[in-house]
Amino acid sequence: MSDDVLKEEDIIIRNYRTSDYQATLEILQKLNKLYDIGFDEKQWRESSGLRQFKPNLKRITLIAELKSNGEVVSMGVIEAQKNTIGQYVGLLGNWATKDEFIGKGVGRLLADRAIQILQSWGCDSIRIDLPYKTDKKLLDVFAKTGFHPILIVLEKRF
Numbered sequence: 001m002s003d004d005v006l007k008e009e010d011i012i013i014r015n016y017r018t019s020d021y022q023a024t025l026e027i028l029q030k031l032n033k034l035y036d037i038g039f040d041e042k043q044w045r046e047s048s049g050l051r052q053f054k055p056n057l058k059r060i061t062l063i064a065e066l067k068s069n070g071e072v073v074s075m076g077v078i079e080a081q082k083n084t085i086g087q088y089v090g091l092l093g094n095w096a097t098k099d100e101f102i103g104k105g106v107g108r109l110l111a112d113r114a115i116q117i118l119q120s121w122g123c124d125s126i127r128i129d130l131p132y133k134t135d136k137k138l139l140d141v142f143a144k145t146g147f148h149p150i151l152i153v154l155e156k157r158f
Helices: 018-035 039-047 107-119 136-144
Strands: 012-017 060-064 072-082 088-097 125-128
Touching: 012 107, 018 039, 018 088, 039 088, 039 107, 060 107, 072 107, 088 107
Parallel strands: 088 125
Antiparallel strands: 012 060, 060 072, 072 088
């Protein structure tokens, strides 16, 4: 793969299939190693069927794959839910791209598709879950697309 940015015609953005399990597992394991996102392989395996599109469920996992060879190179979970004050909020989570495809525009193509879907669902806003130690460069990328920090969430694991 060259250092060039991939174009929309090079990538297929589609819904998760159970055959994507291993590829997504490897992507998330690497992300967890870098940022300790609390990834649990057993939970990922048990919830595999929930990542597929279901008509009445406002949660899907999007996959970016190369058209040339079918390789899964990026993923992200999108969900929409009403918050406590009645706003319909779209959420982007478990967003990850294989190392060798970072900076090639794959994440941007995936995010653009996710935003289109969340808007079609009637979301009032979209939030992105990022690890606390997120690289400032990534925050700057999101800022250029209209996202800005609004809160910090603290977590205690059991």
